[in-house]
Amino acid sequence: MEILFTFIPKEDQQQRLISEFPQVNFRFLYKDKEHLPSADIIVTYGEDLTAADIATAKKVQWIMVASAGIEKLPHQAIAERGITVSNVKGIHKIPMAESALAHLLALKRSLPTIYENQRNKEWNRRTHSSEMHGTTALILGPGAIGSEIGRLLQAFGVITIGCNRSGAQADNMDEMVSFEAILEKLPQADYIISILPSTQETKYLLKEEHFRAMKKTALFMNLGRGDLVSDEVLLNALRNEEVAFAVLDVFEQEPLPKGHPYWSMENVIVSPHVSSHSGKYVERALDVFIPNLKEWLAGQTVPANLVNMEKGY
Amino acid sequence: MEILFTFIPKEDQQQRLISEFPQVNFRFLYKDKEHLPSADIIVTYGEDLTAADIATAKKVQWIMVASAGIEKLPHQAIAERGITVSNVKGIHKIPMAESALAHLLALKRSLPTIYENQRNKEWNRRTHSSEMHGTTALILGPGAIGSEIGRLLQAFGVITIGCNRSGAQADNMDEMVSFEAILEKLPQADYIISILPSTQETKYLLKEEHFRAMKKTALFMNLGRGDLVSDEVLLNALRNEEVAFAVLDVFEQEPLPKGHPYWSMENVIVSPHVSSHSGKYVERALDVFIPNLKEWLAGQTVPANLVNMEKGY
Known part of the structure; x- marks a missing residue:
């Protein structure tokens, strides 16, 4: 099981993930798409994935968006593959x-x-x-x-x-x-x-x-x-x-x-699109992601905060 | 019965007072102390009365302070005469x-x-x-x-x-x-x-x-x-x-x-001492003053929001 973060959480947040999920291979890589092909799950802010990236990410089954906005995701490419998408609606x-x-x-x-x-x-x-x-x-x-x-x-x-x-x-x-x-x-x-x-x-x-x-x-x-x-x-x-x-x-x-x-x-x-900013942001995103990941690993259960890609929210 | 305001409420606020109390002679006079000797009640922001003014205001029995701060009032002169003091604590x-x-x-x-x-x-x-x-x-x-x-x-x-x-x-x-x-x-x-x-x-x-x-x-x-x-x-x-x-x-x-x-x-x-400022200020002060004045006129009842001049609040 490989999980690719396309942003880099703080050291203590990375450790929190690694110690909760010793069986998972986490990669924390900003603007580095080399490991897309082997990723089972991608965690992203939702602004950095193209349709070509989805094609490259052959194994991905779940995209967790660590923000609320999913309008920049390549909707069609994701829908065609039936990839699960969830976000962190509510943490803002x-x-x-x-x-x-x-x-x-x-x-x-x-x-x-x-x-x-x-x-x-x-x-x-x-x-x-x-x-x-x-x-x-x-x-x-x-x-x-x-x-x-x-x-x-x-x-x-x-x-x-x-x-x-x-x-x-x-x-x-x-x-x-x-x-x-x-x-x-x-x-x-x-x-x-x-x-x-x-x-x-x-x-x-x-x-x-x-x-x-x-x-x-x-x-x-x-x-x-x-x-x-x-x-x-x-x-x-x-x-x-x-x-x-x-x-x-x-x-x-x-x-x-x-x-x-x-x-x-x-x-x-x-105001330069900062109203959601908070020092507690990534911590709260992990509070959503970790229980979801536990359930997913236990039985591929559909995560909470599921996004309906057709409706767009 | 004569009531001296040492500040000038808006026209509609003056009319509200006059129509509620037709028996009272209201004077609205900013920085004009000519009518102190005949005032039974003085309504002030609390910053413009000296001990000499209290001596001049021979008839005054009640000073209504349309603010919270009473520290600039001439405490001793007021206490010696036993003048009732009330404020508008709470409207701020x-x-x-x-x-x-x-x-x-x-x-x-x-x-x-x-x-x-x-x-x-x-x-x-x-x-x-x-x-x-x-x-x-x-x-x-x-x-x-x-x-x-x-x-x-x-x-x-x-x-x-x-x-x-x-x-x-x-x-x-x-x-x-x-x-x-x-x-x-x-x-x-x-x-x-x-x-x-x-x-x-x-x-x-x-x-x-x-x-x-x-x-x-x-x-x-x-x-x-x-x-x-x-x-x-x-x-x-x-x-x-x-x-x-x-x-x-x-x-x-x-x-x-x-x-x-x-x-x-x-x-x-x-911040230049403006945290209590509001367009609703005088209106709310009158909301405190009017029922108090009704009771006072009915039987010299001690007003609500009485100030203890010794304690200072």
Whole structure:
């Protein structure tokens, strides 16, 4: 049994794997594809495998993606071979929910202004701070991460409206609506927060009409995928002040190109796709992977966090 | 019955008072003390009354302070006359708790770095973000505000240790200790957050030994009063890296003097005493004042939020 990691865990994390699974031959190799042909299992961040790699990896039966996004995997090549794919959906929920709350609270409590005044060594008490308490959030994609954001928002006295494909109930949402009913709910929301994955249904889901339906004072936050809205639509909405502010952790093109207008817009925060970052990330991924691997070795049981490659999540 | 406001509420707030109390003669006068002699009740932010003013205000029986801090009132002159003093303790809890969480989350989730990289138009994903989840906070002064901070911290999975004079139980604290036991608990805390008022017991409560007992990675946040720790002690602790970071909303001298080292220290956030600011402030103060005034007019009942001028809170 050979398991190829296409990234390199810390020394103690490697030792954890080796001591848990003495019968397994682990290879930890960044950007080195020499051992693809002999790998039974591949552990990857999901961005480094091509269709040709899948063809080369003749023995692979399971690809474990140590992230949530699987849109860069060669879907067809994997589906044709019937390779099992699992991810670590859910392990991002703590850092991402903390990032979402950090951005919202920072803007409500005037931290950018406070920091700027400090740089200018200026004691200026006109900060125009306001409160999260009593506001309303519309959460697009209330899955593991979205529900955790909802839980924290509710603790701050924020009303939460969840929005998913079917409108089916999700945790920590005061109300749920389906994608089809989104236009009716947008005028109520002070924040529109997306954690949606990139799928055929979510690609360019938000159009001009959606931004026109939002409050002029609303904040739009995208922590999901950059193709939820085109740059053109979002730039127009921000320039025409159809919404007041955007916090963007994901972009149509990443890295965000030099010279892109977002970089210098006063009503945009550019966060370089880091909202899930955490020192605890790989440790938590291993917490998902290790029990899955135990079951797999015991009887090729399908792992938890299985990904449906057709649906795309 | 004449009531003198030494600050000027908004027009609709004035109308609210006038229509609730048609029998009362309200005067809304900023920095104009001409009407002190005829005032039965004075409503003030607590910073603009001298002992001479109290002598002039011959008729005054009740001073309502529309803030929490009463340390600038002329205590002796007020006590000698037996004037009732009340404040609006508790109405700061929402904005202050939101500010506390905003500062903590912003630092944990690298917002200052993200903002700086955006100013430099630099896509830099090395943000070294960490999490609040699983950390420990020591809260000095778990009253209305401190307990609200504790409630929110607990929602983020933070362990809360409260610290007050007696060690008596307070809401939303996993554990309580008295001021005397503070040294034992400091080594456990990732954040030390003070909301203590300025009293004889809290003045310079934190000394060199306390900062030496803190984790080197700890964050010290002062939202209470600036005389909790001397500049000398805190500057030394920060310069010697006995603690990693300070978020200061209050200072020994306010405004913080030009040229003060805090302004340019990389491990200090200077917030100009704004953590309680909120657009809802005066409205909430009136929500406390109006029922109190109704009871007072009905039978000179002692108001809620009575201040004990000897204890100082």
